Amino acid sequence: MADRSTQARPVGRKDARRNYERLLTSARAAFAEHGVGASLNDIARTAGVGNVTLYRHFPTRQALLEALLGESLRGLRTRSDELLASPSPSGALITWLTAAVEHATAYRGLVDALVDSLADPASELHATCQAVKAAGAQLLTRAQQAGAIRPDVGASALFSLIASVAWAVERTPEHRDQLLAVMFDGLHHRVDEPTQAR
Known part of the structure; x- marks a missing residue:
């Protein structure tokens, strides 16, 4: 027995x-x-x-999403670490932003789930989403210090922008490239149009 x-x-x-x-x-x-x-x-x-x-x-549904997406979300964090060594800070940020938008549109409704998890410390996805946000913030700061990205955009605003573009791409995927181009153009720092720090 x-x-x-x-x-x-x-x-x-x-x-x-x-x-x-x-x-x-x-x-x-x-x-x-x-x-x-x-x-x-x-x-x-x-x-x-x-x-x-x-x-x-x-x-919970968030626990299932963490199991499905945790590895790819952590991959975004790893990718940001690799891009920190890029000789082009703005190019590195753009590459990472493109990957972030693609990730957020992997499934319909995912961007809303990610935004909700980022704001909810009790969510199983919260810690992973926070780590991804911190990774993107590093690339943003580096590009701003190089003078390539407007200085009045913080990490929270950047992630709101990612979510907004992802939400639009989810609904009109045929406009993906155009929407990304508009986002990149809006982030670009033009010395002849000084931004006002917030």
Whole structure:
């Protein structure tokens, strides 16, 4: 009997891991088709597990998003660290902003979820979103110190701008390049048009 008990524990862990991966696969497909507001009940059903199993692994929608997106969000942080070594501070910021907007439009409704999580310390996504914001702020400061980006834009305003552009791109993807170009042009510091610090 002791031998059977010893063998059962790893099998349970394997089953739990398999259920976890099935839920992520199901959620990824559901979010791609229906956006981040997709039914969690449908996600569990498609994964072949019950709601209890779903909520054991992911107690909230934000926890499920963190599991799906945490790695790619942390990738934005890593990318910013790499871009800090770029010889072009403004080019580095533009490259990173483009990646940030693309990330925020990966699923319909994602930008709203990210903005909400950034403002909610209780959200499972909050710490990751804050780290991404801090990473972008470093690139912004470097580009401003180089005189390439207008000095009156802070990190919070920059992220509001990212969210706004992402929201618009989500609804009119055909205007993506134009919207990004307008954002970049608006951030550009023109010495003949001094900005007023806020």
